Amino acid sequence: xxxxxxxxxAARNLLAILLEAGENWSHGYALxxxxxxxxxxxxxxxxxxxxxxxxxxxxxxxxxxxRPARHAYRLSADGRALARExxxxxxxxxxxxxx
Amino acid sequence: xxxxxxxxxxxxxxxxxxxxxGHWGEAMRRETGEIAAPAEALRFAFGCLRGxxxxxxxxxxxxxxMWHGRGWVGFCAIGATGLGIAYMAIGGAPFGYPLRNLxxxxxxxxxxxxxxxxxxxxxxxxxPVLLAxxxxxxxxxxxxxxxxxxxxxISIYGLSIQPSLVLVPVLAIGFAAVRDRLSMLGVIAAAGxxxxxxxxxxxxxxxxxxxxxALVRPERKVWLALLxxxxxxxxxxxxxxxQPAMPFVDQILFTAFAVHPLAGLMVVAGSLLLLVPAxxxxxxxxxxAVFGALWLAIVLAAALGNYPTPxxxxxxxxxxxxxxxMLGLPKAIGATDGVADLPRREAEHGVLRTSIA
Numbered sequence: 001x002x003x004x005x006x007x008x009x010a011a012r013n014l015l016a017i018l019l020e021a022g023e024n025w026s027h028g029y030a031l032x033x034x035x036x037x038x039x040x041x042x043x044x045x046x047x048x049x050x051x052x053x054x055x056x057x058x059x060x061x062x063x064x065x066x067r068p069a070r071h072a073y074r075l076s077a078d079g080r081a082l083a084r085e086x087x088x089x090x091x092x093x094x095x096x097x098x099x
Numbered sequence: 100x101x102x103x104x105x106x107x108x109x110x111x112x113x114x115x116x117x118x119x120x121g122h123w124g125e126a127m128r129r130e131t132g133e134i135a136a137p138a139e140a141l142r143f144a145f146g147c148l149r150g151x152x153x154x155x156x157x158x159x160x161x162x163x164x165m166w167h168g169r170g171w172v173g174f175c176a177i178g179a180t181g182l183g184i185a186y187m188a189i190g191g192a193p194f195g196y197p198l199r200n201l202x203x204x205x206x207x208x209x210x211x212x213x214x215x216x217x218x219x220x221x222x223x224x225x226x227p228v229l230l231a232x233x234x235x236x237x238x239x240x241x242x243x244x245x246x247x248x249x250x251x252x253i254s255i256y257g258l259s260i261q262p263s264l265v266l267v268p269v270l271a272i273g274f275a276a277v278r279d280r281l282s283m284l285g286v287i288a289a290a291g292x293x294x295x296x297x298x299x300x301x302x303x304x305x306x307x308x309x310x311x312x313a314l315v316r317p318e319r320k321v322w323l324a325l326l327x328x329x330x331x332x333x334x335x336x337x338x339x340x341x342q343p344a345m346p347f348v349d350q351i352l353f354t355a356f357a358v359h360p361l362a363g364l365m366v367v368a369g370s371l372l373l374l375v376p377a378x379x380x381x382x383x384x385x386x387x388a389v390f391g392a393l394w395l396a397i398v399l400a401a402a403l404g405n406y407p408t409p410x411x412x413x414x415x416x417x418x419x420x421x422x423x424x425m426l427g428l429p430k431a432i433g434a435t436d437g438v439a440d441l442p443r444r445e446a447e448h449g450v451l452r453t454s455i456a
Contacts, residue, residue, distance in 0.1 A: 043150040044153055047120060047154060068129045071122070
């Protein structure tokens with residue numbers, strides 16, 4: 001069921017940061033810092049976005065030898081379109097959409 | 100040390116996430132590992148744990164607010180007992196301690212399974228059962244094993260069991276479900292038993308549970324039961340209760356931090372986990388209100404005095420008692436709770452409300 005629930009400031013900030021990044025990949029910690037949200041809010045939002053097909057996630061090879069691969073994120077084309085609408089405040093919020 | 104703690108927390112977060120979100124747990128773990136400042140990594144890991152708990156609850160419950168409250172009691176019992184076993188391992192407890200707690204967990208699940216499948220008969224109705232439990236507690240107070248002036252244990256094959264920790268929770272929560280005369284008498288008998296023992300922790304816990312019940316169901320029988328429990332609690336305060344602190348049993352909410360910060364964190368996390376099932380419908384279903392108030396009081400008593408720390412400390416009675424608590428709770432927690440839902444809710448209610456009642 002889709003409910004008209006206003007977008008939380010955390011979701012708004014995250015979407016804005018991801019939208020601004022465009023096709024560039026971002027990491028979780030950097031995203032949280034840029035959006036000013038804690039990891040306890042960040043990851044549920046990312047999980048929700050990915051589940052709805054609005055977020056692409058991939059494991060990126062380590063930048064230095066010996067370092068582990070990292071999970072990186074960017075909005076999908078659908079996600080970018082939705083983010084633009086949401087940030088204009090005209091579309092139902094993500095929180096109400098089925099995962 | 101701080102980094103180690105951060106990684107342990109994020110490992111716990113990853114373990115709590117449902118299997119289909121496993122890659123997110125790994126993502127959290129690796130991201131935490133990339134943070135240079137240990138304190139920042141710890142904050143990030145704490146957040147991940149909070150998020151993982153929320154996700155686990157959401158996914159297990161489906162997209163609506165429907166999730167299984169009784170299932171959560173079992174889940175939290177496993178989690179808290181597991182954290183307690185880890186604490187005991189870090190603290191160097193005798194090998195038998197964690198094994199006995201594990202055995203109690205199995206016995207508790209087995210007992211719940213057996214009771215759930217008992218046939219519905221008049222004798223096994225909630226009232227007679229709860230009265231029998233109250234009288235059994237009274238008999239244990241009079242004939243049980245004494246130590247330092249308190250009589251609150253029974254010995255079975257050399258194993259010391261505290262019947263009040265096993266039976267008072269299900270008695271109080273069962274009374275919340277079926278508030279008839281016999282159930283009330285069972286509660287009053289239990290209050291008398293706890294006053295006789297004396298056991299300030301369990302007497303206080305019973306009074307706290309009934310006070311919560313009186314808030315949501317202010318009925319005559321509830322007030323009478325609360326009066327008896329309060330009188331019993333006052334009676335325990337007027338008597339000396341000077342049990343020495345037992346290692347790995349009492350006062351561990353503080354002493355565990357002296358063992359290792361991670362051990363302390365596990366004990367605190369395990370204790371908080373016990374209250375999670377009540378969070379779902381506190382104030383809406385009387386059983387959950389009693390459950391929350393009662394187990395909160397038991398945890399607080401363990402923090403303030405020489406009383407067993409439930410589930411995370413050594414001792415099987417609380418583990419079995421916690422699991423038996425679920426018998427008085429509804430099977431499922433619904434999103435709605437109006438008068439129109441009453442027939443459905445009654446149909447979903449726990450063993451003490453249907454199978455036995």
